Amino acid sequence: MLNTLVVYVENKPGVLTRVASLFRRRAYNIESLTVGHTEKAGVSRMTIVVDTDEFGARRLEAHLYKLVNVLLVENISPSPNVARDLALIKVAATADNRSNVLQLAHVFRARVVDVAPESVIVEITGTEDKIDGLLEVLRPYGVLEMVRTGRVAMSRGTKAAAAAVSASTEVFTDPYSMPDDVSYSV
Amino acid sequence: METMVTKTGAEIVWECLQREGVKHVFGYPGGAILPTYDALTKYDIHHVLVRHEQGATHMADGFARASGEVGVAIATSGPGATNMVTGIATAMLDSSPIVCITGQVGSKLIGSDAFQETDITGVTLPITKHNYLVTHPQEIARTIREAFYIAKSGRPGPVLIDITKDAQQSSCKFDWDGAAPQLSAYRPDHSPAPTDFDKALALINSAKRPVILAGHGIILSGTTDLVRRFAEKAHIPIAMTLLGIGAIPASHPLNLGMMGMHGEAWVNTAIQEADLLLAFGMRFDDRVTGNLKTYAPNAKKIHIEIDPAEINKNVRVDVALVGDLGEVLEELLPRTNENDRSEWNSYIRDLKGDSAVRDIQNLPDSGHLYAAHVINDLWRETHGRALVVTDVGQHQMWEAQYYHHDEPRSLITSGGLGTMGFALPAAIGAKFARPDAEVWVVVGDGGFQMTLCELATIVQEKIDVKIAIINNGYLGMVRQWQEFFYDKRYAATPLVNPDFAKLADAYGIRSFSVAGRGDVVSSVQAARQHPGPALIDFHVEQEDSVYPMVPAGADLHAMIRRPSPLFETGSDE
Numbered sequence: 037m038l039n040t041l042v043v044y045v046e047n048k049p050g051v052l053t054r055v056a057s058l059f060r061r062r063a064y065n066i067e068s069l070t071v072g073h074t075e076k077a078g079v080s081r082m083t084i085v086v087d088t089d090e091f092g093a094r095r096l097e098a099h100l101y102k103l104v105n106v107l108l109v110e111n112i113s114p115s116p117n118v119a120r121d122l123a124l125i126k127v128a129a130t131a132d133n134r135s136n137v138l139q140l141a142h143v144f145r146a147r148v149v150d151v152a153p154e155s156v157i158v159e160i161t162g163t164e165d166k167i168d169g170l171l172e173v174l175r176p177y178g179v180l181e182m183v184r185t186g187r188v189a190m191s192r193g194t195k196a197a198a199a200a201v202s203a204s205t206e207v208f209t210d211p212y213s214m215p216d217d218v219s220y221s222v
Numbered sequence: 223m224e225t226m227v228t229k230t231g232a233e234i235v236w237e238c239l240q241r242e243g244v245k246h247v248f249g250y251p252g253g254a255i256l257p258t259y260d261a262l263t264k265y266d267i268h269h270v271l272v273r274h275e276q277g278a279t280h281m282a283d284g285f286a287r288a289s290g291e292v293g294v295a296i297a298t299s300g301p302g303a304t305n306m307v308t309g310i311a312t313a314m315l316d317s318s319p320i321v322c323i324t325g326q327v328g329s330k331l332i333g334s335d336a337f338q339e340t341d342i343t344g345v346t347l348p349i350t351k352h353n354y355l356v357t358h359p360q361e362i363a364r365t366i367r368e369a370f371y372i373a374k375s376g377r378p379g380p381v382l383i384d385i386t387k388d389a390q391q392s393s394c395k396f397d398w399d400g401a402a403p404q405l406s407a408y409r410p411d412h413s414p415a416p417t418d419f420d421k422a423l424a425l426i427n428s429a430k431r432p433v434i435l436a437g438h439g440i441i442l443s444g445t446t447d448l449v450r451r452f453a454e455k456a457h458i459p460i461a462m463t464l465l466g467i468g469a470i471p472a473s474h475p476l477n478l479g480m481m482g483m484h485g486e487a488w489v490n491t492a493i494q495e496a497d498l499l500l501a502f503g504m505r506f507d508d509r510v511t512g513n514l515k516t517y518a519p520n521a522k523k524i525h526i527e528i529d530p531a532e533i534n535k536n537v538r539v540d541v542a543l544v545g546d547l548g549e550v551l552e553e554l555l556p557r558t559n560e561n562d563r564s565e566w567n568s569y570i571r572d573l574k575g576d577s578a579v580r581d582i583q584n585l586p587d588s589g590h591l592y593a594a595h596v597i598n599d600l601w602r603e604t605h606g607r608a609l610v611v612t613d614v615g616q617h618q619m620w621e622a623q624y625y626h627h628d629e630p631r632s633l634i635t636s637g638g639l640g641t642m643g644f645a646l647p648a649a650i651g652a653k654f655a656r657p658d659a660e661v662w663v664v665v666g667d668g669g670f671q672m673t674l675c676e677l678a679t680i681v682q683e684k685i686d687v688k689i690a691i692i693n694n695g696y697l698g699m700v701r702q703w704q705e706f707f708y709d710k711r712y713a714a715t716p717l718v719n720p721d722f723a724k725l726a727d728a729y730g731i732r733s734f735s736v737a738g739r740g741d742v743v744s745s746v747q748a749a750r751q752h753p754g755p756a757l758i759d760f761h762v763e764q765e766d767s768v769y770p771m772v773p774a775g776a777d778l779h780a781m782i783r784r785p786s787p788l789f790e791t792g793s794d795e
Contacts, residue, residue: 098531104352
């Protein structure tokens with residue numbers, strides 16, 4: 037079962053290694069890991085997808101908290117969340133079939149970001165399923181190259197984990213509680 | 223107003239260590255740490271020159287375990303730092319607070335495979351509680367303060383600080399802040415919810431057959447008195463992990479003894495038949511649980527533990543009280559009902575009776591010298607008051623079984639990592655921590671040879687530790703496994719040893735060689751009377767085994783027992 041962990045860490049050298057190394061040491065396989073800055077200076081946010089059961093995910097959370105640079109860990113899988121992946125797909129496309137490729141891209145609300153005589157690059161954002169779907173229909177044309185970012189994810193609604201992350205405040209929240217506010221997919 | 227003075231990074235290292243209360247450091251110099259060694263000449267901190275950096279880490283560890291303070295080891299970059307790895311891992315698995323300081327090549331050389339460069343923070347990432355690479359002198363003071371705080375607080379552990387040579391050499395204003403470091407992401411303190419206390423108390427007060435599992439956490443948190451009062455009030459018997467030995471006096475009527483792979487049969491039976499296990503500062507290591515599927519099947523489990531990551535790691539528990547053991551027990555004690563539990567306690571006493579007849583001490587004298595005799599005589603001669611540091615293997619288990627410890631921090635041993643070579647250097651550290659204690663090293667002939675170079679350190683430092691080698695000519699515990707599980711194929715376990723007594727003589731250490739049971743007491747007495755270090759080489763029965771034994775992964779109650787004496791005398795070869 038895939039679990040999506042959102043991990044806030046101090047933006048310091050070596051922290052990514054510490055986090056990734058913990059997964060390796062504890063024998064968990066990382067399905068995807070993305071890191072980037074947050075709206076707060078000095079705080080980075082990781083989205084880590086890991087294949088484990090509920091107990092495994094809880095143990096991982098506890099182990100992550102033992103790292104001195106980890107500010108907050110939230111397993112957002114049990115609660116409603118928005119998850120996105122971004123992919124760039126380079127597809128073989130000649131003058132003959134280019135319009136078909138562009139049409140498929142349009143159906144998936146993907147953008148064509150590069151056109152060459154023999155190929156196009158399509159940019160798509162969405163769930164892994166959606167990207168897999170586009171990939172499937174483009175495959176017959178010849179996928180020349182593909183890159184995906186891995187999952188980034190966020191809980192729905194106004195509840196913001198990041199609001200709890202600051203340099204000095206206590207930030208323990210119950211990571212298993214369901215958000216009490218409501219939001220809609222847009 | 224205090225004016226800030228300018229100091230070199232190297233000077234700042236010692237200034238900070240002094241302010242942390244450090245009086246002894248254990249180390250070995252080298253190029254990348256040389257500026258720090260050069261600055262040491264200006265400071266009143268005693269440096270113990272080891273013969274191998276692994277020894278420095280074990281000494282720091284032994285110092286920490288004997289004193290409860292942070293032990294400090296120091297080494298140069300590259301091979302100096304990598305030699306520390308075993309000692310750091312040992313401290314990590316036994317939650318021992320040590321700070322290791324290593325020199326690093328100049329910051330401009332980092333990444334160039336410079337002479338004696340290793341990425342030691344990378345190497346020690348999985349075996350330290352935290353580590354640092356420091357490249358500027360102005361980071362040193364804050365880093366050392368944080369390192370000591372992290373090493374000591376919460377669940378203790380090793381912290382490594384790698385300091386580049388240029389950071390040691392260059393200068394900055396020295397500013398030391400005595401306040402607790404502000405680490406926004408590090409939260410060592412936890413306290414359980416009131417509802418969890420209620421749940422735990424309901425289980426405790428209604429239990430008919432409870433057992434306390436006493437771990438190292440009791441000693442680390444200094445809660446031995448509280449545990450004893452709690453156990454006495456509720457009349458709950460106490461089983462100890464190897465590192466929990468000393469948590470409650472061996473002579474205490476509620477003390478059952480050691481549990482687990484080489485725990486006494488009655489202890490493991492009591493655990494298997496319990497209806498409630500109260501795990502105090504222990505982590506359900508596989509060496510104490512055996513097969514998890516059949517472990518204490520009818521018992522509810524309460525886990526009191528400072529480290530949240532230990533909860534449900536190995537054994538699923540019914541109630542977890544995550545917090546400081548002392549604070550949790552203060553809360554539980556007044557609300558725990560007095561209860562004599564006489565039926566349960568007398569049942570366990572009956573179990574003990576059955577085991578007594580199998581005790582090697584009660585076997586008829588065969589003329590052979592058994593390690594258990596040596597340990598038991600050592601216990602009697604030292605009146606049970608020695609600080610014993612053991613190595614790893616059969617002698618370690620015999621020590622745990624036959625030396626009856628009444629005080630916390632009186633047995634120092636490598637539990638989690640099982641580090642051979644630990645005892646000799648750890649004992650040196652322990653002696654520096656408690657110079658008035660009578661310190662005995664109990665060590666096998668195999669492990670002794672892994673770090674015997676530290677005999678020179680003992681002599682150079684003129685410290686008084688006594689060494690008892692339990693010499694059976696084998697890597698004894700491995701041989702025992704080969705005997706039990708590999709059809710007696712003794713692959714690579716017979717040892718050709720030097721004459722340890724002559725070796726001690728070469729170092730200028732008083733030595734004895736003992737092969738008969740009648741000479742054990744006199745040699746121990748002579749060693750004790752000798753003012754200075756002494757070594758006794760005990761030639762014991764070669765193919766004796768540690769009983770009982772739970773084979774790795776077997777059910778805890780499925781113990782291999784020592785054959786009964788009736789059977790042994792009836793089957794003369």
